[in-house]
Amino acid sequence: MDPSVYKELLEKVTPYIEKQNTLMRDAISPDERLSVTLRYLATGESYESLKFQSYISTASLSNIIIETCEALIKVLKDFISLPKSEEEWKTIASEFYELWNFPNCLGAVDGKHVNITKPPHSGAYYFNYKKTYSIVLMAIVNAKYQFIMVEAGANGRVSDGGVLGNTTFSAMYNDGKLKIPPPTKPPGFEKELPFVFVADDAFAQNEHFIKPYSQSGLTQHQQQYNYRLSRARRVVENAFGIISSRFRILLTTIHLSPEKASKIVLAICYLHNFLSTKSTESYLRMINDIGERSEPALMQIEKTKNRNSTTNAKEIRNSFCEYFNGVGSM
Template sequence: MPEPVYEDLLCLVTPIIAKQDTCMREAISPHERLSATLRFLITGGTYKDVMYSSAISRQSMGYIIPETCDAIYSALKTYLKFPSSEEEWLAIAEEFERTWQFPNCLGAVDGKHLAIVPPAGAGSHFFNYKGYHSIVLMGIANANYEFIYVDIGTNGRISDGGVLQKTTFFQRLNSKRLNLPSPRKPSGHSEELPYVFIGDVAFALRTDFMKPYPQRQSQASSSKKIYNYRVCRARRIIENVFGILAARFHIFRSPINTSVHNINKIVLACCVLHNFLRKKLRQAYSPHQHLHSENHEN
């Protein structure tokens, strides 16, 4: 992150995290709070590790980092804006068709299990099918490797399909309150097709939610193979976003050892920072040559 971008971020969060000096001592400055928090997210270290590099006590870190993560999300949440109008949905669909040749697609959906140190007495509440304790980050991404919606906090025992059904997104999708565009004819098609979200086989098939054919069915005909290739190529965008997130924020590379409430704040801060840096520093943050691309000529 170059200094000018850091200064922009500091200006945005300073009104939220600035504290007043007292007659007893000077307050920890917004710059120290923000730099310590970013170091914690990026290195994936513990409060004790960051304490040595920032000269802030471990006890102070315990409330400074969650508070600053909350401030980052509040200051940058406009960078993680859920579409509210038909025009905004159409812009996402056009980008999916242009970039990944999947028509009428409004977003790629998936869940990521984030390893945690479970709270005392939690038992198997957070224990997932992969064999470790986790909470689930459910995300929807556009064709440009950016989040348009995230939900965090559901325990890892629940499947991705079950987690999705608990989200406000799914409730609004069910009650048709998302202002989705009306069906249209994609170029080269004779029939109108609805606008859809796409996910993997863990999700339920709906008229507004598509997924690949099961493996055995997809081998039955060439048209199903082509469909599976197209939907998987567009769907893996959300998996790529999770990959970029884990590559830049090493906090996701080991079990997060803090309360579940604070984990939610940490994850939301990383998600909005991801979108912020994709907008401000696309080439430096996630170089184009490191992302998936195809040779359309051959």
């Protein structure tokens, strides 16, 4: 990150990580604490390796890095938040329409596994379908590769979209507290379309969540719909690609408890939004580079076993299909 951005970040976290000097020794400075934490996140190096570069003991590093991640989450909490009004949702939808030619889209949803070592006495609780141990990062991303919702820590054994069902977002959605705008007509289209989140086969389809048609026996119109849906949905895949390219701890097996690993993953997501909004040259270059392609960086969650969709959900998908093959064609 640029020196000015690092200085701003340091000023934000200093009150939460600064320690007092004692008669026995001087405290490790906030600058050292933040820099070694960022290096750990960026490289995925072990504490044992970092101690030779930072001259900080392994025991101290284990405390410093988690404390600093907690501080980052606290001071950057405003950089990830769900829209609080219909107008804020419509702003996200207009960006999806302008950048990805997808009308009435409120965000792209996906989840990824982050590998961890098996927690003691946990049995198969964190054992996933790829036969590794993991926690799940669930996220919703806007059209600019920025997170608007993240939750981390669900056990890797939980497959499919059931992970989403245990999030605060899902609770707000089920209680009608998200303030999703009412359906509107896209330009030139005679039918009203609801505002939706785009997802893949790992999630159940309903009135506000749409996913692709099954790959078997697709018509040409359905193929066009699947392409357009994939084009809008890849922003979440690219967001995961960006954070795993910049914060390579995500590509390793994190040798910490699920609780501590969750704090590291969340701190990374908040840092991603902070850096992307600060328009730092190197970070924006990475966003542009990865934005040109879709590459799986983290392990995908397992597809849902539930293939049933309501009649209304299927009709909504068909209406979007009609739009993409009519006035909304490219």
